Amino acid sequence: VAYRIPGAPNAEWVDIYNRLYRERIIFLGKEIDDKLANEIIGVLLYLDSEDSSKPIYLYINSAGGSVISGLSIYDTMQHIKSPVITINVGLAASMASFLLAAGEKGKRIALPHSRVMIHQAMGGAQGQAEDIKVEVQQILTIHENIVGMYSTMTGKDQDTIRKDLDRDNFMSAQQAKEYGIVDQVIQLSDATDLPGKAAATAAAAASEAPKETVSPAEPAEAQKSDADGEPSTQDVS
Numbered sequence: 668v669a670y671r672i673p674g675a676p677n678a679e680w681v682d683i684y685n686r687l688y689r690e691r692i693i694f695l696g697k698e699i700d701d702k703l704a705n706e707i708i709g710v711l712l713y714l715d716s717e718d719s720s721k722p723i724y725l726y727i728n729s730a731g732g733s734v735i736s737g738l739s740i741y742d743t744m745q746h747i748k749s750p751v752i753t754i755n756v757g758l759a760a761s762m763a764s765f766l767l768a769a770g771e772k773g774k775r776i777a778l779p780h781s782r783v784m785i786h787q788a789m790g791g792a793q794g795q796a797e798d799i800k801v802e803v804q805q806i807l808t809i810h811e812n813i814v815g816m817y818s819t820m821t822g823k824d825q826d827t828i829r830k831d832l833d834r835d836n837f838m839s840a841q842q843a844k845e846y847g848i849v850d851q852v853i854q855l856s857d858a859t860d861l862p863g864k865a866a867a868t869a870a871a872a873a874s875e876a877p878k879e880t881v882s883p884a885e886p887a888e889a890q891k892s893d894a895d896g897e898p899s900t901q902d903v904s
Contacts, residue, residue, distance in 0.1 A: 759782070764785050774850065778855075782838065783839075785838075814828045
């Protein structure tokens with residue numbers, strides 16, 4: 668999009684995720700793996716160091732992914748001082764639902780048609796019998812840790828959590844609220860209250876800036892300049 672940095676004479680072409688990043692918004696919209704986790708962690712740490720008094724908005728639409736990668740994001744969310752407001756905008760399943768629940772208490776949000784799915788930790792083991800035994804024990808240990816954290820985040824007792832994680836357990840936005848995974852469901856009529864709405868409005872307005880200030884040959888250079896000046900969140904999607 669074309670974006671005019673405050674105080675700059677001309678608009679620049681910037682990546683949409685870098686534009687959101689300027690407003691302290693991170694979009695988790697694909698499978699959680701080591702690469703994505705490292706990028707999200709890097710942005711969380713940078714934004715926290717920039718101003719730890721302001722919240723960070725984590726928008727989620729993901730089917731989940733690696734348990735270890737998800738836990739690394741969770742640990743960073745708990746480590747930084749900036750409150751992390753989580754918003755479910757589509758599907759938050761598996762580790763994505765865990766991260767949704769890990770947001771700032773009282774500020775975990777779901778849109779009305781979003782869905783949540785929770786289930787137990789999954790893993791695959793192969794090799795010699797002793798190696799498989801070690802791997803299975805690790806999975807069981809991680810599962811119990813997740814049960815305990817879900818219990819803390821939702822207020823449900825651990826026996827209930829274990830039972831509910833036994834199989835794929837889908838919930839509507841309202842059911843997720845009743846379960847304790849989110850704190851509020853924002854109706855479409857209240858969309859103007861959605862965290863980051865002002866940022867989206869500003870981005871839309873900026874995209875209407877006169878494009879003659881940026882010649883056709885400049886977008887790649889402008890984007891490179893933007894990437895050189897700020898950590899990229901292009902893949903945080």
